[in-house]
Amino acid sequence: MEGSVIHWVGAVIGLVLAIVLIFRKLNPVYALFAGAIAGGLLGGASIEQTVQIMIDGTSSVMGAVVRVLAAGVLAGVLIDSGAAERIAETIVAKLGEKKALFAIALATMIITAVGVFITVAIIIVAPIALSVGKKIGLSKTALLLALVGGGKAGNMISPNPNTIAVAKGFDVDLAQVMINGFIPAVVGLAVTVIIAKMLSKKGALVSDTDQADDTEDKKDKPSFGRAMVAPIVAIALLALNPIGSILNIEVLKAIKIDSLIILPLAGIIGLLAMGKIKHIIAYTTSGINKMTGTAILLIGAGAIAGIISKSNLSAVVVDAIEVMGVSGTLLAPIAGILMGAATASTSTGSIVAAGSFGGAILNMGIPPLNAAIMVHTGATVIDHLPHGNFFHVTADAAKMNIKERMKLIPYESLVGLSMAIVATIIYGFLQ
Template identity: 70%
Template sequence: MTGIAISWGGAVFGLVLAIVLILKKVNPVYALFGGSIIGGVLGGASLNKTVTIIIEGTNSVMPAVVRVLTAGVLAGVLIESGAAEKIAETIVEKLGEKKALLAIAVATLIITAVGVFVTVAIIIVAPIALSVAKRVGISKTAVLLTMVGGGKAGNVISPNPNTIAVAKGFNLELTQVMIAGFIPAVIGLIVTCIVGALLSKKGVQIKDSDLVVKTKSIDNERPSFLKAMVAPIVAIVLLGINPIGNILNISFLKKISIDSMIILPLAGLIGLLAMGKTKKVIEYTTSGLNRMSGTAILLIGAGSIAGIISNSNLSSVIVGIIKSSGISGTLLAPISGILMGAATASTSTGAILATGSFGKAILAMGISPISAAVMVHTGAVVVDHLPHGNFFLVSAQSVKMNISDRMKLIPYESIVGGSICAAATVIYGFLL
């Protein structure tokens, strides 16, 4: 598509309208489509032109949508077999009560990093974390902050929808974005433990009634830890073949390039075989598909508004503001991630919006695709926990925390997310 079809004012109005509709509890997908249509028309495009732009925008996210749906096989196997819960439980047990906060953060990080949604990871870890924290006198506030921080850190190195969307948006391999997020994730983990320790005796205390929460899976017979780890290990090994080949300059490994669309479901099926649960394949994969379908549809809605914004002059206006203010153009990448993550209160939607809307402008500033991807991606986790998103409510429900107390945790979550983004920006924006 050539030229500017929509004015930046119309695009911004459409985005703001979508956010307002989401706040009014309108289904996010319809809110995004509605905002796209109104934004396009008010921005000066005809109704037919607006529809064309929206369709092109949704088409641009289809590669990510397909990969998200196939990733449901791995997610379904890990969650419904009890493997994810077993992994979390083992990590907490091995690190022990003296390192309870570290154990909770690491458990959530790993469960998220192997491909489980961060909201689901918190639901899985919550009952284990609350039980351990109650015994050592750690507050519920510290427990939730630690799980959220671990989840944010795991999210930037995971094969989750947000990482898939960013990788494909910048024409990168999924593994490249996952590996590049490792150091920022470690920084986020460290900051999580520090902030969690400061909150350990503050805020809401854990009651006995809070310990009755149980996670449910289709299969009540959980596998051993070693069997539970088969699927994640297979996924990590297969995803790492090509990057390792490039790093070590091994021509044989460099030639092996398997897409995550194949690797993630294959890893799930191999894990299923290792756990001896092949008879459950239909139940587990159906559950995984159901868990991923909502996000996949949401990405399509995000693609529609991203199409409107990318076909407007909004990015050039923002670039002009940045240049006139004297701020480094490098900051456009993390700022766009932060703004879109905050607008949608979703890492996945924020990442796809920022990538689709500002990707070309970021690259035009001379920033490499991998640096742009990591800064946009980590920016999206800074304030993705705002009240108009489902993450806010689900995380509160996981530990039986009321909305007022949950609101008080937002600044501390932002510190953790900000540390991840700051680390990525320093490394990929200024050092590399």
């Protein structure tokens, strides 16, 4: 089954069908499976070939799935112990009301960067943001943009499902993806704050009913220092090998510990530091439950990525780019943008883009790490469309109705686009 056995039209129809089914509220995994089956059959493959291609596609993402599930240990510890909330509260309190939007964006960025899934990070910081916004008269539009933009920036440098997915998709080191995503992330944070300040008085203000009841959830949260132990350990261990490579230190270069080991280990060390090791079963159970949905979604993404990768779609896109006179370097961010929009998910979009266009991107002479960064940032440009759960979860977090939430989409896209442009300049045109 070598080469393109599926016509690109069938693959595209399958992808469109998956999007329509997601819009119709079918479970995204089943929608992706249905789209993959339709794409294979309509593209000219037999039933047997279609099933085998789907299985091969899901097999290709198993490494990412296992690492995402392992990351649940760290996520569960940070969230359920109150560590993530303590970190957010401290950042906002230290920076003060005059820098409220920057503080909110930075807090969400850091919470996401240390391993909390972006939607959960926004849910954690949102009550703090609404409280500050109510006090100083900031609009909910500005507050949510600060939350979303900060989360998107943090996603570029985090050991989260999206980064794990793109690293595995291009077979590069997770820590290298995180480190090289730093400059785009900083640019994304800056653009977020600038736009949020422009929107600070536009849109509905925070009302009394939008705020959470202060009497609820009085859990015993750790000190800021203890809350930071788990993320510091995780980042330090992940950075050992890349730092060794950068500084040419043989001892550090020889240390190759996978995130599959590092992230759970960091979570356990964090528990010990916070004196909450007795909660290990409860926190890890909660963590894996939080990651299961994403892990299963990646399997669905692998199925449809398998179909697209066995079609001639990437060749058609490359030909179109050449006809238009556009640089082939742009294929990486364009693939990320298109697949991020199609799946309304950074992690799923990254997997589909890597699986579908990875070969064509690398054939243009782009190094795997550079390709991973450009696809990753591209996937953040339009990953917040209404057929994904991110759109609805963030609307609920900021107490917004759908109409208000829709108005934020162009501004979110500007944040993602700024990161994609910077990444493409640095890792595409300047390389």
